Amino acid sequence: MQSVLRRLAALFACAGGLVACGVALMVVGSISGRAALSSPVPGDVELTQLGIGLAIALCLPWAQLRGANIIVDFFTQRASTRTLRRLDGLGSLLLAVMAGLLAWRSAVGAVSVAQAQEQTMILGLPMWWSYAILAPGLALTGVIALWQAARHWRGQPAFVGAAE
Template identity: 65%
Template sequence: MSGLLRRLALISALAGCACACLVALLTVASIAGRSLWSRPIPGDVELSQFGIALCIALCLPWCQLQRANIIVDFFTQKMAPRPRGLLDAVGALLLALMVGLLAWRTMVGALSVREAGEATMILDLPMWISYAALGPGLALTALIALAQVLPHLRGEPAA
């Protein structure tokens, strides 16, 4: 696996973890504000939804790199390495195509939402930013899955 892809995946995962921590702090602060002063943080649900979606998109590349996605290997665990590698290669290729399609359509959606001028209900934040922020993590996941296809075919470790 390319050292560059590995570094990008790690940076992405760390950013995703930071995002999840910020959402957790936001949630605690909002609940405390609601309990103590009857004043939650305005737009906390909007920010939490965006933050967790971003966290997931940013952690996907590292998850794919580590082969930590859910794999149903009940039928393949006793297969010979060669046919199992072929199935893993097909799976990685299909994942690369699917996540690449998601990245592309997410970016197209971001442009469409930007043109429409849509904004969140409470904070009036531009919605296109939340769509656009998901694209890089999805695209990196697609690149990593694509880079794993050949090693799977050769029977080499893909991570």
């Protein structure tokens, strides 16, 4: 299971990184075009919002798998390893539930907005895309967090490639 989750998360993260690089290049081109030729990329703000949302959603599973999220351990510094594992397991379970709910609602929202045939203001892109692109990354994040919760509770390492 770990190997499959790692490969999927890495694939999502690479795709997210490529999208972010593409957005960065588009922004540079738009700013340069605006400054030099008074001709920015049409819909650059719409494309930036869509692209960065996608990039973030695609990178979330990798961050969760690696344990690269922020942990505030002020209140648990003196807790036993067993207590920490239980709390980490509970946190992972809560994240799995939240990510699953967000993925589900993003997919439902995409269908609803698609039926309403809403479009972006400048480019006329279907608005449902902005909802639909979030669902896969959120769903994979939820699956990874659920897997991690089970591993925490069994006393097994739950983060791939990171020190616990």
